[in-house]
Amino acid sequence: MLEFYQQLAQAMVKSPVVLATVTHIKGSVPREVGAKMFVCSDGCIGGTIGGGAGEAKIITQALKVLETGEKQFIEIDLSGTQTRETQGVCGGRMQVWLERWAGKEAIALVHQILDILNSGQAGALVTPFDAARFPYIRLSHADRTLTQCSETTIEMLYATSLYPTALVEPLFPLPTLLIIGAGHIAVPLAKIAKQAGFRVVVQDDRPDFTTKERFPEASLLLALPIASALDTLPPAHQLYIALVTRGIQQDLEALRILLQQPTQYIGMIGSEKRVRTVYQKLQQEGVLPNILQSIHAPIGLDIGALTPEEIAISICAELIKVRRGGTGKSLSQRRQLLGDDLRESPYIQTLA
DSSP states (O other), X not given: OXXXXXXXXXXXXXXXXXXXXXXXXXXXXXXXXXXXXXXXXTSOXXXXXXXXXXXXXXXHHHHHHHHHOOOEEEEEEOSOOTTOSSOOSXXXXXXXXXXXXXXXXXXXXXXXXXXXXXXXXXXXXXXESOTTOOOEEEEOOOSSOGGGSOHHHHHHHSOOEEOSSEEEEEEOOOOEEEEXXXXXXXXXXXXXXXXXXXXXXXXXXXXXXXXXXXXXXXXXXXXXXXXXXXXXXXXXXXXXXEEOOSSHHXXXXXXXXXXXXXXXXXXXXXXXXXXXXXXHHHHHTTOOHHHHTTSBOSOSXXXXXXXXXXXXXXXXXXXXXXXXXXXXXXXXXXXXXXXXXXXXXXXXXXXX
């Protein structure tokens, strides 16, 4: 979300755009309510509402809205019905709201959204379905910050909501992935996690490893011992930890501190023997078994990964699984369980 609005801000400096937002879905569709794409006057786009013929229809219509300024809903039928001019094969339908964003008011709104996403505060973008009203920000007046809420709680409090007259979308910062250890696996993991929507922080007490050249995607590099690094780490929205260190000693130093802090996820790389050794030492120091069971170790999903890049994908897959509440099972297994009736499944989604 942050990257999308950054791209939108850059595009609007050059010319007006049309913002396309998915407001309603039925059946199996490629994107969720709130998914966005902007269309520039030259037909270039940022973001996606799913690709394919449906997106092509939106781009064509958006260019007309760019000229007329007339806000409107567009229906996208992906059911594969032969009589439809624009067909799809996902099996569902989408409703998309098109609105021209131009001028100082729109640019100021984009920067206000970026400020919220970078600040750690909660808020919501309200899009009225009204020709006379432009979208606006509604700030949260909750007493506690987002860093004190679980992701599930946040989604319940600030879930994207469709009303007869407006769409209300949550605005909250990216979750933070703290990668402890800057070795071979950390490099591709930082890249993939950034693409998956995490704010990436890398820690290692070796300055030669913790460099911007190795980790251009990182928001913060901490070339410090783990204790000092955690003291330096700013408050993080939904903290995820990936321990990909060079040895048991580094794992122990980190876990002694991290197991006492609120985190959404702690994963630790290593063989079964290495994991068992770390657990035994921590238990001898008084750490309870149920606390140790909360650690994802060995880290990642079992996809047969061997190379650093494959292992990084395995780790990031588990991060997404925890964040989104997935099962980690193959989607084909889900299809076999459900049979042919997949129309209402939110998991059978493809981008054309």
